[in-house]
Amino acid sequence: MAREPGTKPEGGLGEDWAAMLEAEAGLADDNSILNQDEIDSLLGFDASASTSVELTGVRALINSALVSYERLPMLEIAFDRLVRLATTTLRNFTSDNVEVSLDSITSVRFGDYLNSIPLPAILSVIRAEEWDNYGLLTVDSSLIYSMIDVLLGGRRGTSVVRVEGRPYTTIEMALARRMIEHILEDMHKAFEPLAPVNFKLDRMETNPRFAAISRPGNAAILVELRIDMDDRGGKIEIMLPYATIEPIREQLLQMYMGEKFGRDPIWEGHLATEIYAADTEISAVLHELNLPLSKVLNMAAGDTIMFDMTPSDPVTLRCGDVDLTKAVMGHIGKNVSVRVTRPLNPPKVTMAAFEAMEDNAEGN
Known part of the structure; x- marks a missing residue:
């Protein structure tokens, strides 16, 4: 039998049906469309602040690709x-x-x-x-x-x-x-x-x-x-x-104006100029002799040490621990002098020094 529009079904089943419809209607009212404030809250945007505030969420991920x-x-x-x-x-x-x-x-x-x-x-x-x-x-x-x-x-x-x-x-x-x-x-x-x-x-x-x-x-x-x-x-x-x-x-990427990458000819010229103007001390080594420590401790005034050298034999010119060249002894007036007889010795590069130079080159 057909029911007229607007009438409720009779009996317990009809009452349950009406209650269910009313609950669904109330639930539909609760599930309303999100407003702008709720959308901004989900995206991490503070709508109450100014537009220049720092953004988080999706906007922060988008802007994270920028390089500072x-x-x-x-x-x-x-x-x-x-x-x-x-x-x-x-x-x-x-x-x-x-x-x-x-x-x-x-x-x-x-x-x-x-x-x-x-x-x-x-x-x-x-x-x-x-x-x-x-x-x-x-x-x-x-x-x-x-x-x-x-x-x-x-x-x-x-x-x-x-x-x-x-x-x-x-x-x-x-x-x-x-x-x-x-x-x-x-x-x-x-x-x-x-x-x-x-x-x-x-x-x-x-x-x-x-x-x-x-x-x-x-x-x-x-x-x-x-x-x-x-x-x-x-x-x-x-x-x-x-x-x-x-x-x-x-x-x-430099930290200051004078920093250079790789070879710097200006700095090389400046360093060479300062090295040429620097003062250094050179020693003339007449002879080297190995003596027992006991004999050295027993030395007294008047003892004589014999050098296996003649006046014409060359002496060694040394700067620190580096032998530079050979020279001949002489005198100018009352001063003892030496005359260089051959070019300077080429610098000796040890394996450790060579590895250090390679590491510095790779670092630059």
């Missing part, structure tokens, strides 16, 4: 040198009080950096000629308008007026190009002690899509420079992919 710039000690020294050079150059360029400071050096992914560039900005594609690769130099709009205001005689203490929604004019692009070329020349001088390299401006873009010089997932070094001109200024960001600096990786 701290493994390249000379990189920070090179950019510190760039800061000093750029400060002097921009002061001469603007005839104003310019202060350049190094904000940070970080490792980023190229795609993430392009997506994070605040627009409008000028993206300069630079080419490292000797390394045969490219880099990116980004100048933000605050620095562009501040530099233009200073170069064109703007008053101090006045805020820079920005005109939003329009592209940069020809004059603004030309002045920005001159500033960028000065920065690239300073970069050439900063890296010159490590390796000779010329940075050339390849092109200037305002759209990040046209400045793609590497794959989005490739790692890169991002250097942020802060430029202040009294109450005006902005930032310059220099982005170098790891593939660009790979040719000088060994130089960047």
